[in-house]
Amino acid sequence: MSAEVESDALHARVRALIDAFEQGRPMPEAYDDVSRDVVRFQGEHVPGYARLCAARGVDPGAVTAAAGAPAVPVDAFRVSRVFAFEERLARFAFRTSGTTTGARGTHFMRDAATYDAAALAFGRAMLARDLASPPVLVLGPSEPEARDSSLGHMNALFARAFGPPPAGPAHFVVNGALAVESLRASVESLPAPAIVLATSFALVHLLDAIGHARLALPPGSRVMQTGGFKGRSREVSAEDLREGVARAFGIDERDVVGEYGMTELSSQFWEATAVDPAARRGVYVEPPWARVVPVDPETLDPVADGQVGIARIEDLANVDSAFAIVTQDRVRRLAGGFELLGRAPGAPARGCSIALDEMLAAAQAGR
């Protein structure tokens, strides 16, 4: 069987999991069963992964459960090729933000259908489960303006799937500037609950631009907030931003929903506050086809429940790249999901040899 055929079959199995989730059916296959075959496939067709497995003394063909799969450091996306197909077949190239050392991480895909299905299924469940066809307003650039951004791709996907606003554009960042008046006009024309998709820094810019004024959304509307500030706006605490956004849009704070995603992934994680009255703010939940496991940063073994570790993220939808990645984000498992605790605080380094963090000051993974 060729790699492409094998990949297509794996994509179909993952999409069957996603379909089952959307339709409220039991999962047709166990997570470990699919992960076993994805890991074997990547061991055979991603040369770097085969090398990593060898260095860790793991035979990818002998991995029987997800937990046994070595995780790929996200840096690998910056300095190597993380894909299981011929380069000429790549149709999408999502890139991380620029870094002071020049290289940007790139997640190549030959087919975004599984990415799209995963994003839509879980995004709809966490953000718009009870909304019929909510118009989508994006506080970000349009897809053509941000062609290599996975977040731009996801936002455009949501806008296409859920529906555009009844009047005016769907995107409100044009040539890098927030189009506040255009947004105001669109908001005022909304007849029904809407979805606003935004980065944290775009929301800060909006709050700074409108001051104490309000852009009241119809009742039942939701706002997705994602990402950090990346030096592109003043920094605001999560609580203050949530409160400010809720006030500005005239919605409940529980309807300001956090999303956590990365360029290197095909799935996203969401706060469940909008759809689950028991859900806690700051706790992100996973779809059934992805898992976040806090691991010890030195041994990469899972830490005990409730302990803080760095995030090992497993994503079955990453069929053609890396099923498991390891990030520098600190996380802790809590009932119902995981808590994001930001980057590991590095101790001040000894000596005057430049620290990687200092060199990669702008290397916070972007989407």
Place this chain on the structure above:
Amino acid sequence: MTYGARVAAVRRWLEAARSVHRDRARIAEAVAASSGLTAEGVELGFSCLEQDASDEEIVALVEAAGEAERVHVILSANVFVAPLRAIALARAASSRVTVRPSPRDPVLARALVAAACDPAIAIVEEQDVAAIATGEIHVYGRDATITTVRERARAGVTVRGHGAGLGLAIVTRAADVGAAAEGLAADVVPFDQRGCLSPRVALVEGDAARAAAFAGALHERLATWAERVPRGRLDAEERREAVRWRDTMAFAGRVWAAEDHAVGLGGAGEALAVPPAGRHVLVAAVKALAEVSDAIAPIARFVVAVGTDDVRAAGSCAPAPARVSALGRMQRPPLDGPVDRRSTPSSPDRESPT
């Protein structure tokens, strides 16, 4: 202060250095505790302490120092022998010098000042930058530290920042791989690679096979060094970065790893995965020296020192401000001015606005 007096002050300072070096056993344990180096690592570090300089070098140092009414030296993150040169520069510039040692690594600065018995040099425990009214501030440390000092310094006070950096090795096609690896290992081991002169990236002219041969040879030489000079303890963050980098390199190319070091071979034409300090070296092939500039472009502004088997050939493609020396000599630059000759946005010397 006359020119002759400044030269004489530097010579007296070097006498203090020799005195401290002779009595180094008294402070070696304290240096090991504060630096994280093993006892053998401290002894090796002391071998890098400047104890002498030629007339020409001292003249160059005095000229590089300029003149100042007062100089306030703020020492922070650096290798443990760095106070020698830092205070020499300050003393060459002024007859009124205060030194605030690094709170984490104060041992050598205090020992040198005590040995010098120079009334022009005084240790201070605290240094309120905003209270300094005149003269110069020489600040050593991370860019963030330097930026903070610049922001707090009063108008009219000159701030000279000496930031962090790294070393680069260039191995030309003509080099004997084993000899070049021996030289590079001798540059990597001192201070467990935590100095701004310490090489962390080695570009090997030739094909991937030659780069791999060099990486393997370097691995062997570092293992031999580790028997004589074991690596000291790494901080938790350094250990995490080491794990991350080794796995990244295992994915991207190949890793030769041992308990006290690792050598990674990058893929041809791929971005450089700069390793963390702690005896980690990235080796990558370049087809020709003409490709060096492009290969290092993203990190060129951090390069403080270049070591090579062919100073003339490789020097022409080194970043302009970097010190270029023979492999094996990167940690022993002449005492002719600041170690770091860069004038970049990360460590510019500037006059505060008046």
